[in-house]
Amino acid sequence: DVVMTQSPLSLPVTLGQPASISCRSSESLLSSDGNTYLHWFQQRPGQSPRRLIYRVSNRDSGVPDRFSGSGSGTDFTLKISRMEAEDVGVYYCMQGTHWPRTFGQGTKVEIK
Amino acid sequence: EVQLLESGGGLVQTGGSLRLSCTASGFTFSNFGMSWVRQAPGKGLDWVSVISKSGGFPYYYADSVKGRFIISRDNSKNTLYLQMNSLRDEDTAIYYCAKSSHLDVWGQGTTVIVSS
Numbered sequence: 563d564v565v566m567t568q569s570p571l572s573l574p575v576t577l578g579q580p581a582s583i584s585c586r587s588s589e590s591l592l593s594s595d596g597n598t599y600l601h602w603f604q605q606r607p608g609q610s611p612r613r614l615i616y617r618v619s620n621r622d623s624g625v626p627d628r629f630s631g632s633g634s635g636t637d638f639t640l641k642i643s644r645m646e647a648e649d650v651g652v653y654y655c656m657q658g659t660h661w662p663r664t665f666g667q668g669t670k671v672e673i674k
Numbered sequence: 675e676v677q678l679l680e681s682g683g684g685l686v687q688t689g690g691s692l693r694l695s696c697t698a699s700g701f702t703f704s705n706f707g708m709s710w711v712r713q714a715p716g717k718g719l720d721w722v723s724v725i726s727k728s729g730g731f732p733y734y735y736a737d738s739v740k741g742r743f744i745i746s747r748d749n750s751k752n753t754l755y756l757q758m759n760s761l762r763d764e765d766t767a768i769y770y771c772a773k774s775s776h777l778d779v780w781g782q783g784t785t786v787i788v789s790s
Contacts, residue, residue, distance in 0.1 A: 563737075601776060603719070610770060610780045611711075611719060622778065654719050658776045661734045663709075663721040 564589050564657050568666035574674035575645040583669045585638045585655035592635060592659070599658030602631055602640045605668075606651040614653075615640065647673065676700040676779045678771050683784030690761050694784055696754040696771030704728075704749040707775045710756050712767035713783075720767070723756065724775045739765075761788045 565588040575581040591598045602615040613622050615631035618638060628643040642649055650673060655666040682694040696708070710722040723745040725733045733745055744757040754771050768783040 599776065603777070605719075610782050611777075612780060613776075613778050616776060616778065652718075656719070656721075656777070662736050663724070663775070665719045665721065668718040 563662055564591075564660045564664050566655055566657055566664050566666040568653075568655060568669050571667060571669055573669055573671045575642070575649075575671060576674045577647065578644050581642040581645055581649075581671060583640045583653055583655075583671075585633075585640070585666050587636045587638075587657055589660065590635050591638075591657050598634060600631075600633065600638050601656050601658055602629075603654045603656065604649075604651050605654070606648075609651075611654065642671075645671075645673070676773065678773065678779060678781030680769065680771050680781045680784035683769065683786045685787045685789065686761055688761060688763060688788055688790040690788075691757070691759045692761065692786060694756040694758065694769055694771075694786070696756075696781055698752045698754070698773070701773070703747075703752040706773055708747060708754045709772045709775055709777055710745065710754075711770045711772055711777065711780075712765075712786075713770070714764070714767045717767075722769070725754070758786070761786075763788050763790070 567586045569584045603611045604614050605611040619631045630641050652668045654668050677699045679697045709724045712720050723735045725745045729747045742760045746755045766788045770783045771781045773779040
């Protein structure tokens with residue numbers, strides 16, 4: 563199975579400041595169809611997860627533009643340009659290229 | 675609005691069975707594959723299974739549930755199912771259904787507690 567490794571696992575961030583989460587996969591996520599299926603999810607406290615970013619860098623509908631994703635191959639990053647209170651939660655990366663699907667361990671983002 | 679509503683969770687004895695349901699609305703259910711993901715108490719997300727839009731192959735399972743869980747769907751009822759047999763304590767979790775194999779929309783989850 564493809565192992566997804568996130569860092570850091572805990573990230574205190576000052577309001578208004580940027581934040582960055584790394585996600586590395588044990589195998590390339592470049593699919594034979596030319597797409598890279600690396601997605602990011604946000605889980606706010608007490609809520610279901612929701613997808614923020616799909617295929618590395620595409621924001622889902624309603625996701626603020628302070629969230630951005632980048633990367634290729636095995637190395638990916640989620641960035642929050644300016645931390646807001648509503649961004650508190652756990653963030654997960656997931657690979658959708660290989661079976662079975664696998665998630666990173668999660669990064670807990672909190673207010674510093 | 676796309677909505678997914680899970681049901682069927684509850685308390686079950688170790689070794690028992692349970693069937694979860696997920697009713698979809700707001701999109702053409704038969705056009706999308708569907709997935710199950712679970713989350714044990716205080717833990718991260720754990721992918722469980724996926725089924726194709728037709729209900730036939732391809733479908734996949736996590737190794738941890740293979741041979742015990744069966745995913746299925748009824749497109750006439752816009753409903754996804756997860757039949758869980760031979761339940762173990764470690765299957766205790768919130769079970770979420772999600773639209774497509776890329777999990778673009780999630781339900782609110784249903785809680786399964788397995789205890790002897």
